[in-house]
Amino acid sequence: MNTPEIPVSWRPLFCGAMALLLGAVSSAREHVPLTVPFHKFSQTLIASDDHGATWRFVRDLTTEFGGIPINESALIPWRDGWHYLVGRNWTQPLAANARAPMQLCWFRFSPETLALETCVALDNAERNNVVDGYYATAHWRERDGVGLLNIVTYKRADFVTAQRTRSFHDPDLVRLEFVWDEVK
Structure with a gap:
């Protein structure tokens, strides 16, 4: 079981603006994933009214945000009444000459104000x-009466070996599981 880290102070780069933009569609209680169509870092909002049998275009978020490189996230209106967003994020400011993890x-x-209530680092x-x-998708299940959040995603990391050389490998497909009451 993974133990989530809850940052004391966090500044999601794009989530506040994204939440405001999604207000119009989130009130309809549709499952609204964010998808990458055909351009690198392009983000389009699509929605389904029939549990994924058909999809319709809602908005081009990349254009509306002035061309910022957002992608690989999913918005999930859940039956507990809250809306959740899962995706890659940087919880530290990006330095001029360095990349934050x-x-x-x-x-x-x-769902009423679209204010961010919590942020939990699920991985890294x-x-x-x-x-x-981190092109993640979420699903819930129950085991022995305990609600579990499962995240399926991929991850490729570089690391330093015992000889202090960089090693690269293909992305790994990973499933992360959390006790729902600890991360919601």
Whole structure:
């Protein structure tokens, strides 16, 4: 079982603006994933009214945010009444000549105000250099009466071996599992 890290202070780069933009569609209680169409870092908001049998275009978020490189996230209106966003995030400011560690984060939004309520780092609390990853999807299950959040994603990290050389490997497909009451 993974223990989530809850940052004391966090500044998601794009989530506040994204929440405001999603207000119009979130009130309809649709499952609204964010998808990458055909351009690198392009983000389109689509929605389904029939449990994924058909999809319709809602908005081009990349254009509306002035061309910022957002991608690889999913918005989930859940039956507990909250809205959740899962995706890659940087919980430290990006320095001019350095990259802050990327993490997989779970955000909870108020459906009424769209204010961010919580942020939980689900992966990379140790702040390793994740070079690619976190196109995550969430699903819930129950085991022995305990609600569990499962996240399926991919991750590729570079690391230093005992000889202090960089090693690269193909992305790993990973499933992370959390006690729902600890991360919601």
